[in-house]
Amino acid sequence: MTDPIVGARIWLPEAALQGLIDQLRASGYEVVGPRVADGAVTLVEVTSISEMPRGVRDEQEPGKYRLTVIEGAGLFDHVVGPHSLKPYLFPPRTTVLEVLKIRDSWDARVPEPPRPKRAVIGVRSCDLHALAIQDRVFLGGQHRDPEYAARREGLFLIAVNCSRSAPTCFCVSMNTGPKVDGGADLVLTELNTGFVVEVGTEKGGEVLRGLDIRESTLAEFAEATEVPQRAASQQTRRINLATVHDTLINNLEHPRWEDVAKRCLSCANCTMVCPTCFCSTVNEVTDLAGDVTTRERVWESCFNEEHSWTGSGAAHPTTKSRYRQWLTHKLATWVDQFGSSGCVGCGRCITWCPVGIDITEEVAAIEAKGGVA
Numbered sequence: 378m379t380d381p382i383v384g385a386r387i388w389l390p391e392a393a394l395q396g397l398i399d400q401l402r403a404s405g406y407e408v409v410g411p412r413v414a415d416g417a418v419t420l421v422e423v424t425s426i427s428e429m430p431r432g433v434r435d436e437q438e439p440g441k442y443r444l445t446v447i448e449g450a451g452l453f454d455h456v457v458g459p460h461s462l463k464p465y466l467f468p469p470r471t472t473v474l475e476v477l478k479i480r481d482s483w484d485a486r487v488p489e490p491p492r493p494k495r496a497v498i499g500v501r502s503c504d505l506h507a508l509a510i511q512d513r514v515f516l517g518g519q520h521r522d523p524e525y526a527a528r529r530e531g532l533f534l535i536a537v538n539c540s541r542s543a544p545t546c547f548c549v550s551m552n553t554g555p556k557v558d559g560g561a562d563l564v565l566t567e568l569n570t571g572f573v574v575e576v577g578t579e580k581g582g583e584v585l586r587g588l589d590i591r592e593s594t595l596a597e598f599a600e601a602t603e604v605p606q607r608a609a610s611q612q613t614r615r616i617n618l619a620t621v622h623d624t625l626i627n628n629l630e631h632p633r634w635e636d637v638a639k640r641c642l643s644c645a646n647c648t649m650v651c652p653t654c655f656c657s658t659v660n661e662v663t664d665l666a667g668d669v670t671t672r673e674r675v676w677e678s679c680f681n682e683e684h685s686w687t688g689s690g691a692a693h694p695t696t697k698s699r700y701r702q703w704l705t706h707k708l709a710t711w712v713d714q715f716g717s718s719g720c721v722g723c724g725r726c727i728t729w730c731p732v733g734i735d736i737t738e739e740v741a742a743i744e745a746k747g748g749v750a
């Protein structure tokens with residue numbers, strides 16, 4: 378009997394993936410995985426591998442996303458879609474306070490954060506790096522976010538090494554993929570009839586016990602090693618991590634900011650799909666009878682003018698200043714603030730921008746005409 382200890386490389390036949398899902402569900406986990414909905418591969422609850430996107434490939438380009446079905450392709454032949462782990466840890470809308478009128482007085486309650494046990498199948502390397510960034514934002518420093526912490530505690534992560542890159546991916550240049558380099562309980566690499574599974578944590582090994590598994594052969598391991606290498610070799614977009622900080626900071630008046638502002642709709646799509654963007658605002662909503670007031674934290678975007686309102690007006694009143702704020706934060710001041718880039722090269726902001734603005738192209742244009750001053 379194979380012992381799936383941490384570091385072990387296991388062979389999991391494709392049919393046994395269902396056993397893994399069943400085992401997780403029996404242990405109380407809600408299982409989330411890739412599933413086609415509304416014309417995209419989303420991350421939602423799955424109970425069976427028959428619900429997963431077999432043979433589905435995504436064609437991605439700036440401002441474009443299409444699905445096609447390829448004969449003989451696998452369960453994980455798609456790349457990243459519009460969803461990431463972000464909404465499962467930092468939901469778009471959270472109630473942070475409820476104030477109830479009880480007779481002639483008011484009772485204020487802070488709701489207990491939910492503590493879901495959730496297993497996510499199909500997480501990619503860039504998204505694990507994005508998770509590490511969000512962990513630093515929400516759990517590092519003096520102020521831990523209780524909602525995020527409660528959701529993070531129950532998270533079980535089954536990552537997948539990408540077998541292909543979309544033309545919009547640039548994780549290689551950001552040192553964030555496509556090979557998973559940590560942060561998951563289990564890491565799958567899909568081959569023709571099953572998966573090579575690397576056991577990342579004891580919890581990961583535990584759920585494999587009792588399944589139809591064996592140690593993977595050297596040939597299977599060698600084949601699995603080539604899978605993310607192939608994906609890496611397909612990437613054409615890149616950002617120069619060594620120079621991008623100074624390039625942006627030294628070119629705040631570059632004419633390219635005006636140029637991109639003419640194309641940008643300030644729609645905020647890029648910040649909504651970005652797995653690292655974490656801005657929020659607080660709204661207070663009162664019911665019609667005036668008996669219940671709810672304070673909600675909702676996602677906010679630096680592309681909205683109100684986001685930068687201060688006592689004397691908006692700090693970023695124009696699209697130019699908002700785009701510049703977003704890009705310089707992602708790739709430059711984020712490094713000063715948190716010690717790493719705020720971008721993991723997932724390419725979502727490129728694909729889901731309705732006018733196809735490409736973060737790598739904007740940086741390259743500033744670099745070409747400005748350079749490091």
Ligand code: SF4
Nearest residue numbers: 651720721723724726
């Ligand atoms: S800025 Fe764009 S490419 Fe970078 S992490 Fe966010 S969505 Fe992905």
Ligand code: SF4
Nearest residue numbers: 641642644645647730
């Ligand atoms: S860069 Fe694209 S996605 Fe982002 S706000 Fe502008 S138009 Fe919208």
